[in-house]
Amino acid sequence: MIITSSIFDIIPILKKGGVIAYPTEAVWGLGCDPFNRESVYRILALKNRPVHKGLILISGEAEHLTPWKDQLSPEQYQRLVSDTETPTSWVVPDTLIAPEWVRGDHASVAIRMIQHEQTRELCSHFGHVLVSTSANTAGHPPALTKDAVSQYFGDKVDAIFDAPLGHNNQPSQVKDLLCDTIYRN
Template structure:
């Protein structure tokens, strides 16, 4: 039976937070599983040093066992029992970005179970920038392995209700906390070599890393179309991720051409009698709605079209925050197909497009 712990406020009194988290922290210490909020997405945690506990994560999620997990810590000193070496440039990056939405890949200490690392000789470690997550880890007294708290392959959860929908009855505790502020999983950065290499893009961009240490490489596997033959070097590298039930296509190009593509897709959905979800910027959908209102009756649009915005084109970070939430909303209204406006691949747009390519199985139309 899953127990819910509701924590509505981020700035909750420290003593009250400790009281609320004492039972789930004890569950982690005893080998149980706890879903909890972070600034990126909700995570599903277990004691990273226990094979038995970690196996419960894979079972609850239905996650492939060769897909590595991220170990979450509450203070830098906890790295000592997890890693063999920390290079000087990695210390600079940790100082700049921790706590925060970035995961570092280190050579692992032999005491870290292979179940956590997917059989690799490296371990992924993160310090989340979230008071609930940090206090939970601190109270548990153990490093916490935690992938996203969703069924494997589904859009990552940015709200507690997503976790409840996916994992109720499959885990020991769910902490019902605030929505995630970032909305995309952390940047994953390999710091085992002479220069840092991004294995998974996120809010911490290549440019931000270069500003600290002067250089940053990108793993070619990020843009590879077929990962079936690759051993995953980091969480989310190998398998299709973030996918709703509906078929997803991504459209990239000039705004006017994208709106015309949306219009054509609407006509197709009406003609062929299926439900189409359209995810675009506010500016796109304002124009599209005005056109649709002149051509279709309201009941026809309601039956066949679901529009959801990912914010203004002037604020692409809002797109990142809303992406997984909007994919789940499209599932909730039973869309058969989802058409999404993509973005240029720089800054956080690089991470957004990485997730969209995985959600769509690589179906990106450039017009």
């Protein structure tokens, strides 16, 4: 495992199917290329999380979310790609874009425009969405420091993206983009 603040050290790890830990707006997350089945299943195993629950995707660029644009009205798409006062992961219809190992048992996927500056830049340089799930095992609190990530996972992650944690008090809320149902507040 490497610990680095260089995006350019992290990108090749992601492109080779690696699993990384990185800071978000409120907690540390685990991430990988969502289109790499093996990498996603590594994260699920690390977290002891069943695949049927699904995972959140994050992006740093609106253009990364254009595959979902055809399923949304222009207003809904604008809401999806806009920053919100409270970081929000929007649940959007999806049966053909995100792989089943990301969607789980759902005909939708949760997507967030990441508001954490360095992680947004990481996503932008990666070139498409990343998996985002809290860095913890089932039943334990999310990691709030890179040291906590190391304690949880040790060398089972390929890299830690060493940047400061955001200033939010809780993880993103999860809301349905079409009907505003709140799944996590």
